[in-house]
Amino acid sequence: MKVRTRFAPSPTGSPHIGNIRTAVFDYLFAMHEGGDFILRVEDTDRTRYVESSLGDMMKGLRWMGLDWTEGPDVGGDYGPYFQSERLEIYHKYAQQLIDEGKAYYCFCSKERLEEMRALQVAAKTPPGYDRKCRDLIPEEVAEKLKENPHPVIRFKMKREGVTEFEDVVRGKITFQNDIQDDFIAIKADGFPTYHFASIVDDHLMKITHVIRGSEWIASTPKHLQLYEAFGWEPPIWVHPELILDEKGKKLSKRSDTVTAFMSYIDAGYLPEAMLNFMATMGWSSGEDKKLFSKEELIEKFTLEGIVNHPAIFDLPKLNDLNGEYIRMKTSEELMVLIMPYMQKAGYVSENPSEEELKKLLEVTKLIHDRIVTLSEAPMLTEFFYKNDLEYEEKGLKRFKKDFWKEMMTHVKENLEACDDWTYTPLETAIKSTLDQMDIKVGDLMATTRMCITGRTWGPGLYECMEVIGKEECINRINRAMELY
Numbered sequence: 001m002k003v004r005t006r007f008a009p010s011p012t013g014s015p016h017i018g019n020i021r022t023a024v025f026d027y028l029f030a031m032h033e034g035g036d037f038i039l040r041v042e043d044t045d046r047t048r049y050v051e052s053s054l055g056d057m058m059k060g061l062r063w064m065g066l067d068w069t070e071g072p073d074v075g076g077d078y079g080p081y082f083q084s085e086r087l088e089i090y091h092k093y094a095q096q097l098i099d100e101g102k103a104y105y106c107f108c109s110k111e112r113l114e115e116m117r118a119l120q121v122a123a124k125t126p127p128g129y130d131r132k133c134r135d136l137i138p139e140e141v142a143e144k145l146k147e148n149p150h151p152v153i154r155f156k157m158k159r160e161g162v163t164e165f166e167d168v169v170r171g172k173i174t175f176q177n178d179i180q181d182d183f184i185a186i187k188a189d190g191f192p193t194y195h196f197a198s199i200v201d202d203h204l205m206k207i208t209h210v211i212r213g214s215e216w217i218a219s220t221p222k223h224l225q226l227y228e229a230f231g232w233e234p235p236i237w238v239h240p241e242l243i244l245d246e247k248g249k250k251l252s253k254r255s256d257t258v259t260a261f262m263s264y265i266d267a268g269y270l271p272e273a274m275l276n277f278m279a280t281m282g283w284s285s286g287e288d289k290k291l292f293s294k295e296e297l298i299e300k301f302t303l304e305g306i307v308n309h310p311a312i313f314d315l316p317k318l319n320d321l322n323g324e325y326i327r328m329k330t331s332e333e334l335m336v337l338i339m340p341y342m343q344k345a346g347y348v349s350e351n352p353s354e355e356e357l358k359k360l361l362e363v364t365k366l367i368h369d370r371i372v373t374l375s376e377a378p379m380l381t382e383f384f385y386k387n388d389l390e391y392e393e394k395g396l397k398r399f400k401k402d403f404w405k406e407m408m409t410h411v412k413e414n415l416e417a418c419d420d421w422t423y424t425p426l427e428t429a430i431k432s433t434l435d436q437m438d439i440k441v442g443d444l445m446a447t448t449r450m451c452i453t454g455r456t457w458g459p460g461l462y463e464c465m466e467v468i469g470k471e472e473c474i475n476r477i478n479r480a481m482e483l484y
């Protein structure tokens with residue numbers, strides 16, 4: 001039996017970290033088993049449809065290298081892969097259930113259902129449909145169909161006993177049937193509900209393992225009873241645990257943690273770091289190992305490795321991983337990666353000249369061991385591109401010492417006399433100030449850095465000065481002395 005998994009997003013909003021983590025597990029497991037990974041679009045809720053959602057979802061998956069073997073764009077033998085294009089299929093199977101007495105038309109009006117719900121709330125009884133239409137006789141149904149030819153179709157859930165299943169992550173889960181609801185399979189607009197469509201599709205698309213968010217556990221009895229009603233073999237169920245934010249709360253739009261997946265792309269995380277991070281959020285290979293390439297993840301990913309406790313979205317870990325992957329790049333590669341951010345900041349033109357590229361490469365080398373996300377590049381390199389520095393508040397104390405102007409006048413003169421604007425001569429020139437005045441080397445270096453970069457921190461000062469150039473370095477010392 002070939003393993004077939006599916007990622008089945010509803011295009012109702014921007015992809016969420018939790019959704020994408022599910023997709024990562026689906027993908028890695030399918031690839032580990034030499035199986036298929038299917039992308040199916042569950043676009044049956046027309047009221048919640050968001051145009052940009054699917055595009056973002058597809059972009060996000062492809063960015064991380066999660067290429068689906070079947071689905072939108074690539075096709076496959078089990079399409080269409082958009083549920084909105086499969087309505088006839090759902091109607092056929094719903095009709096089969098009606099014919100077999102396993103589903104029924106429900107003619108209850110919205111008003112009646114609302115009234116029923118209000119009474120249930122008041123009486124504090126479990127919510128759910130009161131099954132009024134469940135046992136209508138055929139004549140009544142025929143009569144009502146004349147008035148309302150498009151009623152909803154409800155599935156007859158069992159009323160006695162229990163429904164149980166074995167979850168790969170959580171073990172055996174048991175549900176009492178008497179509290180289950182006769183859920184809607186086909187809505188009044190002719191579209192199926194999630195429960196119905198996903199089961200019909202999982203069966204027809206020969207899905208072997210359903211790896212999905214834990215919010216669907218409570219719906220599994222509905223799904224299992226549908227399988228039973230059709231006489232189909234259910235898949236293997238895998239419901240990974242939740243992802244929690246750093247405060248230990250369920251990851252949600254209200255968390256401080258950014259949940260929108262696309263934000264991480266925009267912030268300049270590398271796809272390989274993100275994949276590594278997402279795969280190890282709730283899965284473990286059992287080794288004490290941090291870095292996993294995509295190939296290693298595919299090789300090692302098993303369902304047994306999915307942990308049975310909630311995972312934490314650990315941003316410092318993601319940053320750390322991203323830094324590690326950035327450090328593995330060559331400076332030439334990193335330059336290409338930061339280019340769009342530098343162009344957006346206006347530091348590099350759209351069609352950069354040779355000279356611009358040369359400078360960008362030098363600058364890239366200087367931030368290579370410090371940068372965490374690509375989007376930080378403009379902030380880290382600002383002083384290479386903007387001559388009118390904004391001085392870091394913390395460093396202004398350098399301009400308050402009574403000897404600073406005298407000291408910087410010496411530095412300036414020494415630099416003016418320096419003909420070879422490279423590391424060692426620059427060091428010699430600046431440090432010769434120590435022979436001219438009784439000052440501490442720390443004061444000398446920190447004040448020169450403040451004058452030339454406007455900051456108390458950054459790459460090596462002499463390297464920075466090489467890139468900034470003689471004329472501009474001297475201008476910057478003059479400017480600081482004029483301003484303070």
Ligand code: GLU
Pocket residue numbers: 007008009010042194198211212213216
């Ligand atoms: N369309 C559902 C969702 O977006 C899919 C759940 C499932 O994987 O079955 O959450």
